[in-house]
Amino acid sequence: MTSQTAFTAPNKPLGGKAYGSIGHLPNSRLGPGDWHIHEGQAKILTERPRKGDRIIVTEKLDGACMAVANIDGEIVPLTRAGYRARHGRYEHLQLFEVFVMQRYAQFEALLKPGERLAGEWLALAHGTAYDTGxxxxxxxxxxxxxxxxxRVLRDEFKERVPAAGFLPAACVHDDDVMPIPVEAALARLGEYGRHGSTEPVEGIVYRCEREGRVDFLAKWVRPDKEDGKYLANLRGCAERWHWRPSDPVPSPIRTEGA
Known part of the structure; x- marks a missing residue:
């Protein structure tokens, strides 16, 4: 089973969470504590954007949300809740610190003081398995x-993140005129997505930029998605690791997900 260490809450380096929650589109499968966005916002994303809206859709991956922050010049790996990764409750969260230290120079080159990069940590399979090859x-x-x-705007994100050697979540739609329905976005993504999923992709994330800022986000998760089906502490099954510290850390600069 996934090892769980004794946990006492230390200080949060950012003073709060490293990443918040995103509301769901209609017909998206809700988990505990989830909610649907307003119907009007859903129409903006999928049917009728306002003049000046830019609608962006990316693949939603299935792992643990983690972040890396530059705090006064120090590169700090963080859990979603805002604790240092090494203080995470579970081994796969703690191992994110090892990964970040292995790529310290890349994160240092990317992140300026006061910035942080959030992403999906796929080291341990949660509800979706990935082909590591x-x-x-x-x-x-x-x-x-x-x-x-x-949030940094999409144009800056897609310029800086791949240039630093990181492969972002795959983008299937980016348009300042046309919206895209969920079904059409999923068709563009493909059943197994762009990052090596061996089973139907978890979902997609919509993003609306407007007047030089990120206005709001929303996500869609497939109705039959089964959370945590590969987690030993929930299901009593064998762990499925996608990455361990002994594995090589890939670092080529690629643009597929940009």
């Missing part, structure tokens, strides 16, 4: 860059 599999897949509390 796939051309575009990486154990950490970035999907958001922050400057302070604000």
């Amino acid at each position: 796939h051309e575009f599999f990486e154990p950490f897949v970035p999907f958001d860059l922050f400057r302070g509390k604000d």
Whole structure:
């Protein structure tokens, strides 16, 4: 079973969470504590954007949301809740610190003080298994860059993140005129997505940029998605690791997910 260490809450380096929650589109499968976005927002994303809206859709991967922050010049790996990765409850969260230290120079080159990069940590299979030999599999897949509390715009993200050697979550739609329905976005993504999933992809994430800022986000998760089906502590099954510290850390600069 996944090892769980004794946990006492230390300080959070950012003073709060490293990443928040995103609301769901209609007909998206909800988990505990999830909610649907307003119907009007859903129409903006999928049917009728406002003048000046830019709608972006990327693949939703299935792992643990983690982040890396530059805090006063120090590169700090963080759990989604905002604790240092080494203080995470589970081994796969703690191992994110090892991964980040192995790629310290890349994160240092990318992140300016006050910035943080959020992404999906795929080291341990959660509800979806991945083919680690796939051309575009990486154990950490970035999907958001922050400057302070604000999300960096898509153009800056897609310029800086791949240039630093990281492969972002695959983008299937980016348009400042046309929306895209969920079914059409999923068709573009393909049943198994772009990052080596060996079973139907978990879902997609919509993003609306407007007037020089990120206005709002929403996600769609397939109705039959089964959370945590590969997690030993939940299901009593054998762990399925996609990455361990003994594995080589890929570092080529690629643009498939940009």
